[in-house]
Amino acid sequence: MEKHHRRELTFLHSGDFLRQNSGVPDRSLDDSSDHVKPRIKEMDFFSTQYQSHDHHQESKTDDDDNNNNNGSSLFVDSGVNIGLNLLSSSPGVSRATNEEKPVNSNAEEGALKIELETLNEENRRLRSTLDQITKNYNELQGQLCMALQKKAHRNQEQKDAVNGMPSTIMSVQQFMDPRPSAPLDVNEPSVSDDKTQELSAASQENAMEVVSNERDHRMVQSMPGKHVSIDDGGTDQSSQSWGSLKSPKLDQSKSEEQGSEVPFRKARVSIRARSEAPLISDGCQWRKYGQKMAKGNPCPRAYYRCTMAVGCPVRKQVQRCADDKSVLITTYEGNHNHPLPAVATAIANTTSAAAAMLLSGSTKSKDGLPSSAYFPSLPYASSMATLSASAPFPTITLDLTQGPNAVPFLRQPPSTASFPLPLHGYPQLLGNTMFAPPKVPSSPTMQLGQRSASMVETVTAAITSDPNFTAALAAAISTIMGAPPGNNGNSKVNNDENNNSSNGVPAPALAAPGSPQAQQSCTTFSTKACSNKPG
DNA sequence: CGTTTTTGACCCGCGC
DNA sequence: GCGCGGGTCAAAAACG
Numbered sequence: 001m002e003k004h005h006r007r008e009l010t011f012l013h014s015g016d017f018l019r020q021n022s023g024v025p026d027r028s029l030d031d032s033s034d035h036v037k038p039r040i041k042e043m044d045f046f047s048t049q050y051q052s053h054d055h056h057q058e059s060k061t062d063d064d065d066n067n068n069n070n071g072s073s074l075f076v077d078s079g080v081n082i083g084l085n086l087l088s089s090s091p092g093v094s095r096a097t098n099e100e101k102p103v104n105s106n107a108e109e110g111a112l113k114i115e116l117e118t119l120n121e122e123n124r125r126l127r128s129t130l131d132q133i134t135k136n137y138n139e140l141q142g143q144l145c146m147a148l149q150k151k152a153h154r155n156q157e158q159k160d161a162v163n164g165m166p167s168t169i170m171s172v173q174q175f176m177d178p179r180p181s182a183p184l185d186v187n188e189p190s191v192s193d194d195k196t197q198e199l200s201a202a203s204q205e206n207a208m209e210v211v212s213n214e215r216d217h218r219m220v221q222s223m224p225g226k227h228v229s230i231d232d233g234g235t236d237q238s239s240q241s242w243g244s245l246k247s248p249k250l251d252q253s254k255s256e257e258q259g260s261e262v263p264f265r266k267a268r269v270s271i272r273a274r275s276e277a278p279l280i281s282d283g284c285q286w287r288k289y290g291q292k293m294a295k296g297n298p299c300p301r302a303y304y305r306c307t308m309a310v311g312c313p314v315r316k317q318v319q320r321c322a323d324d325k326s327v328l329i330t331t332y333e334g335n336h337n338h339p340l341p342a343v344a345t346a347i348a349n350t351t352s353a354a355a356a357m358l359l360s361g362s363t364k365s366k367d368g369l370p371s372s373a374y375f376p377s378l379p380y381a382s383s384m385a386t387l388s389a390s391a392p393f394p395t396i397t398l399d400l401t402q403g404p405n406a407v408p409f410l411r412q413p414p415s416t417a418s419f420p421l422p423l424h425g426y427p428q429l430l431g432n433t434m435f436a437p438p439k440v441p442s443s444p445t446m447q448l449g450q451r452s453a454s455m456v457e458t459v460t461a462a463i464t465s466d467p468n469f470t471a472a473l474a475a476a477i478s479t480i481m482g483a484p485p486g487n488n489g490n491s492k493v494n495n496d497e498n499n500n501s502s503n504g505v506p507a508p509a510l511a512a513p514g515s516p517q518a519q520q521s522c523t524t525f526s527t528k529a530c531s532n533k534p535g
Numbered sequence: 536c537g538t539t540t541t542t543g544a545c546c547c548g549c550g551c
Numbered sequence: 552g553c554g555c556g557g558g559t560c561a562a563a564a565a566c567g
Contacts, residue, residue, distance in 0.1 A: 288540055290559060303558070307539095317558090 270331040272321065273400040279318060280330055283344030284308050286316065297322040309338030327401050 273280060286304035294301045299320035306314040314334035321327035336344070 287538090289561095291541075292557070292559095295556060301557090315558095 268331050268333050268395040270329055270395050270397040271400060272327050272329050272397060274326050275328040276326065277328070278302075280328060282330075283341045284314070284336070294319060299325060306334075306336060308340075309336065312337050324401070331395070 271280075279286075285307045287307040288302055289305050290303035291300050292303070297319065299322065301317055301319040304316045304318065306312040306316075312334075314332065314336050316333065317329075317331040319329050319331075321329055
C-alpha cells in the first residue's frame, strides 16, 4: 500500500511544476525514484498530499533561501559559481579572495540574491492576494447564499400556497436524506420532527447550512460545540440508511427514525474521474470484501468497506466505466462512525454539497425552470453532477471527467436532473456548505454569480489550462489557508499513513477556523487534478 | 502470524 | 413462483 501512495504522490505532485518554473533543480526530490514511476496503483483523489508537498516545497524554498545566503549547493549544481560557497560561509576570509575573483562574481551573487528576494516577495504578495481573493469570495458567497435563501423562502411559500402541495424541497431532501433535514425544511410546515426543529433552529437565520444538516449530526458526535462543518461521507445519512439496504440489524434504528413513510432508503454519491489507478485514495482505509461482474460492463465492480473504525458502515463501489475504461466510477454509501482525516472530510464535503446542490437543482427544475439556469455556462464549471432518479437509490454523480471548458449537460440524460458543479469556482460550497439553493429567480443569481465568477475566472482559467498549475496552486492555497496541523505534520508520505498518523484525529480539528478553505481547496484542486489524466 | 484479497456461494429484491 | 442481477458473506489464498 505504501508504494501505492508514493505513486499517488508522484502523480499529483506539484513539485514538478514548481521546479519547472523556478528552474532550480531539486535534488531532494530527484532522489525519489518514485518520482518517475509511471504506474499509479491508486489515485489520490482528495489527497492532502498537496499540503504536505506544499510544505515540503515551501520548506524547500526556505532552504533555497538559506542555501543561497550561505552559498547554495543548488547553485553549485547549476554551476553558477562554486566559489560563492566560500564567500558566504566565511565572509571575513573571503574578502581577500574576493579581490582575486572577477568583480562580476559579487555582482552576480548580489543580483541573484536580489532576484531571489524579489521572487520571494512576489510569492508572498501573490499568496496574500490569493488569500484576499478567497476571503472576498467567501463573503460574496455568503451574501449570495443569504439572498438566495431569502428569495427561495418567499418563492416557495408562494408556490406552496398556490399549489397546495408539499414542498418539493422537502420531498427531495427526504429523497436524499431520510433523516430530519434542516434549513430548507422550514418551508414545510408539516415537518414537526424534533430533530428537524433542532436543526432548523440551529440555522434559522439563513440556509447556508443546507448541506450541513447531515454534518450537524456529525458535529455533535465528534466535536460538540464547534461550529465547524465536519462531514465524513457525502451520504451522511447512511450510517443508518446503509444498513437499511440489506442488513436488518442496522436498519432498525433508521426505520425508527424515519419511519416507513420515507420511500427512499439511502442515497449514493458517485464520482466519475479519469484515473489509470484502480483506486482513488479518498483519505479512508478500505477493505475489499467483494467483486462482481456487473451486467453490461466487462470490468468488474469491486466492493470496499471502510476499515478505519470497527463497524463503520461506509462502503464504496469502484468500477470502470464501460464506455470509457479510463474513467473510474467510485460510489460512496453511508457515513462514517468515526472521525475523519481532512481528505475524507473534503470528499465528504464535496459529495454532500453536490448532493444538496443537485437536489435543489432538480427541485427547481420541477418548478419549471431548468436548474442549469442558475449556473449558466460558468467558465469554471468543469464538473457536472447528475441525479439519477431512475436508479434503485438516488445517486448523485459528480462527473469530473469533463474538461473545464466542456459544455455541461452534454451528458445529461433526459431523465436526470443535472447541473454543472462549480467545484473550482465555489470551493466553499464544498466545505462551508454555503450552498445556494437554486430555487430563486435566475437573474439575481446570475448577477452575483457572474461577479463572483469574475473573481475566480482568471485563476480558474489558469487552472484549467495547465494541469500542473492545478496542483501547484492547490499546494499554495493549502499553505496560505493554513493546512490542518495533523496533515501538515503527518502527511508526508502517503494518504493512508496520513490517516493513520492522524490516528483518529477528529475531523473538527481539521476544520478549525480558516481551515475549511484548506479542505475545500484540497478537495477542489485534487478533484481537478483527478480529472487530468496522468498520462 | 495477522491482515488483506480473492472468489464462489448465498441472500434478497425486483420484474415477469 | 421463478429467474436474474446486485450485493454480501466467508473460507481459502495471498501477502507483508
